[in-house]
Amino acid sequence: MLKLYDHPLSGNSYKSRLALNELGVEYERVNVDVFKGEQNDPKFAALNPNKKIPVLVDEDFVMWESNALLFYIGKKYSPNHLYPEDARSHGLVAQWLLFGKTSIDPNLAMARYLTRFVSREPQEEQELAKYRAHGMMTLKILDDHLKDNEFLVGDYSIADIGCYPYVHLAPEGEVDIECYASLMSWIERIQSQPGYISMDE
Ligand SMILES: N[C@@H](CCC(=O)N[C@@H](CS)C(=O)NCC(=O)O)C(=O)O
Incomplete structure (x- = not known):
């Protein structure tokens, strides 16, 4: 196993x-x-x-x-609905997963970490403000894409799964996500998937 x-x-x-x-x-x-x-x-x-x-x-x-x-x-575990194999979808899945790892996670995970898990030194406040602001920029990019798309690439896929965790945790870093309506609908769609589990399950 x-x-x-x-x-x-x-x-x-x-x-x-x-x-x-x-x-x-x-x-x-x-x-x-x-x-x-x-x-x-x-x-x-x-x-x-x-x-x-x-x-x-x-x-x-x-x-x-x-x-x-x-x-x-x-x-x-292919073939399965989370892993599109055609070249374009595969490329786009890689695109979003790399965007997640280079732009979403570094900003939103760090904002959450500095807000929730450590006692901050005064000089870290500026750093935190930068993570929050850059995190908002990544949310805007996702929100714009999701205005015309239900999921990041075609149907629900590993691209959504890679980007979702630190996006839905962004409020723990005091980053507002509710101002992004399409992003909020995407979060709801992910949470209603049949195999969805919440983080504390
Ligand atoms: N790029 C790595 C980052 C992993 C990461 O930062 N993991 C955290 C927990 S979410 C960790 O192990 N932190 C302990 C440490 O950095 O010492 C990945 O995506 O797997």
Whole structure:
């Protein structure tokens, strides 16, 4: 059985759980308490030298990087509705997942982290304001796209799953998402998918 090293508060790990649950794949969760530094344990670092969750272990195969895991899960259980195989859709899925990893997550996950999980030094306030402002810019890009599209690429796919976690968690970083009507409808559509699980399930 697949093993997913994760933590209930990790948006990056939640991506894999969303995909696996949607596809009805059984997996075992292994909790890594990143708040206690368990990611630095040499046994865990042997799985991911970057010392971060999520890590997916499939028998003798080990993988890390949350959005790359979505490609693996999608391909391994293909054909399935989350993983479009034609060249254009595949390219667009990669486009959104890379946008997620380079623009959405760095800003929205950091805004959430600095707001919710640490006591900030006064000099970090400016940094936080920058993450919130850049995060809003990424939300606007998504919202504009979603005005004419139900999902990021065709039907519900791993592209949506990769971008959704830190978008729906943005209010925890005091980033307003309710001003983006199309984005809010997209969130509702994702939450009504048959295999949807909330982050705390
Ligand atoms: N680029 C990585 C980032 C993973 C990441 O930042 N994971 C966080 C939890 S959401 C973590 O392990 N933090 C512990 C640390 O950075 O020491 C991915 O997408 O998988």
